[in-house]
Amino acid sequence: MPTHTQLYTTLGVAPTATAAEIKKAFRALAAKFHPDKNPDDKAAEARFKEVSAAYDVLSDADKRKNYDEFGADSLHSGFDPARARAYQQAGAGFGGGRGPGGFGGFGGFGGDGVEFDLRDLFGGGGGRRRAPPVREASVHLELAQALAGVEVMVDGQRVRIPPGADEGNVLKVTTASGPLRISIHVRPHPHFQREGLDLVLKLPVTLGELAAGAAVEVPTPSGPVTLKIPARAAPGARLRLRGKGVERKGTTGDLYVELVPRLPDTWSDGFVAACQEAEVLYTRPVREGVAL
Helix, strand or coil: CCCHHHHHHHHHHCCCCCCHHHHHHHHHHHHHHHHCCCCCCCHHHHHHHHHHHHHHHHCCCCHHHHHHHHHHHCCCCCCCCCHHHHHHHHHHCCCCCCCCCCCCCCCCCCCCEEEECCCHCCCCCCCCCCCCCCEEEEECHHHHHHHHHEEEEECCEEECCCCCCCCCCEEEECCEEEEEEEEECCCCCCCCCEECCEEEEHHHHHHHHHHCCCCEEEEECCCCCCEECCCCCCCCCEEEECCCCCCCCCEEEEEEEEEEEEECCCCCHHHHHHHHHHHHHHHCCCCCCCCC
């Protein structure tokens, strides 16, 4: 069981949470505190940044492992876990405990008489120049931009976002001013939802198309295609278009088209009468099982 739990608390998950549980918790919090949903709300913006930073660590297997072992010390730029372990072991041999900073209690020396410099844990010892700090930035993309890839200006630097970027992804680039860490956020789409490499499209259809079947045009990341709706399809049924989902690093997901029946915009006496006649076609009460 990890002894460092602050980032887990931030996402509202247990330290033993699976990667899927962590991602699910982040998506829920990111949707709740997203700047687009909370304009001019500084508290929500701060919370959004907090959960994004926690997810960046806990969604990366190596970062999570280092955090579980070393806590906040592992979040410093240039942190070297091998040196940190050596430092801990030397302190244990000398008889010193872990101090408030995570590696204290050694009096400056390890048990074998070798002097340690805390800067060595972060790549700054031995008289070498300290690495420039990692700058933080974020970009907000439309779903179509995230799927296709796009060039954006970030902190004065032209950056290419690769195809298939997802909410919470982090892109690290090196610039003339030093390393730049870019958090990627994808705005919610009114019709499409993403599930890993798959896409789900909630497609409005008429009652006639649902009952008699039809061939309809469907938008996909690679362009529109024709989808055949079978006759007497069930409302909410999902039809699969293979290879029409998210393309990322040579792998492509599928597109699932969910049929959402739409009532007519206007009503007529004939339509009302037809609906009443259709009552006999229900095989069981439509509100069966609806209860608190």
